[in-house]
Amino acid sequence: MAIPPAPLTQAFFERDVDVVARALIGAELTFDGAGGRIVETESYDPADPASHSYGERLTPRNRVMFGPAGHAYVYFIYGMYWCLNVTxxxxxxxxxxxxxxxVGLDEMRKRRKSASDDDRRLCAGPGRLCQALGITGAQDGLSLLAPPFALTRRRARAAIVTGPRIGLTKGVEAMRRYGMKGSAYLSKGFKNESGA
DNA sequence: CGGATGATCAACT
DNA sequence: GTTGATCATCCGC
Structure with missing residues (x-):
């Protein structure tokens, strides 16, 4: 019987948020049996004007960000989409x-209404990802380290590319978006990434 | 390719 | 009343 991949612990997340954002590239995330390898992340903290936690202001929406590490902060955006964060x-x-x-490709295609064989955009973007995995505000505050979630460490070191975050009007210049170099499953390309 | 636009609503001012 | 950590679609090059 094969040794199961090591699950991440809460201490993994209680570190500098940019360190965590890079370390998560290549980790495996699933919800209720559907998911995959993380290939793109962005970091946010209270000193960042683009963050929902800016200025340490506690609101009903962002309360989970101030709770324990390793939990899901899920919020609703643009009247249509959900986005998933790890606290x-x-x-x-x-x-x-x-x-x-x-894993769970058929379920994800069904939820995304994608009849296509091309899965490159199935989970490429925070809104698409939540739609594919079936994540909504109902999961806000749940631990990502326990069922129905599972989050396991990457097996091999991944080459990381960096760039500015997407969809912001404040903090645009910060290079706090991280991606797996050469991945075909990114929401957008990285400028410095030459070739594959 | 890249840029503009509409959909649709909770949180915030 | 305005804004937004998005996406699909349309339009022009």
Whole structure:
């Protein structure tokens, strides 16, 4: 019997949020049997004007960001989409922006209404990802380290590319978006990424 | 390719 | 009343 992949622990997340955002690239995330490898993340913290936790202001929406690390902060955006973050304690969080789908492909295609054989965009973007995995506000505050979630460490070191975050009007210049170099499952390309 | 636009609503001012 | 950590679609090059 094969040794199961090591699950991440809460201490993994109680670190500098940019360290965590990079370390999560290549980790495996699933919800209720659907998910894949994380290939794209962004970091947010209370000193960041683009963050929902900016200035340490506690509101009904962002309360989970100030709770324990390793939990899901899920919020509703643009009247249509949900976005999933991993909390890192103290108002810090990592936005999960894209997955390379590995398990539950049929379920995900069904939820995304994608009849296509091309899965490159199935989980490419925070809104698509939540739609594919079936994540909504009902999961806000749940631990990502226990069922129905599972989050396991990557097996091999991944080459990381960095760039500015997406969809912001404040903090645009910060290079706090991280991606797996050469991945075909990113929401958008990285400028510095040459070739594959 | 890249840029503009509409959909649709909870949180915030 | 305005804004937004998005996406699909349309339009022009």
């Amino acid at each position: 890192c304690g103290k108002g810090r969080a990592v936005l999960i922006r894209a997955l390379e789908p590995t």
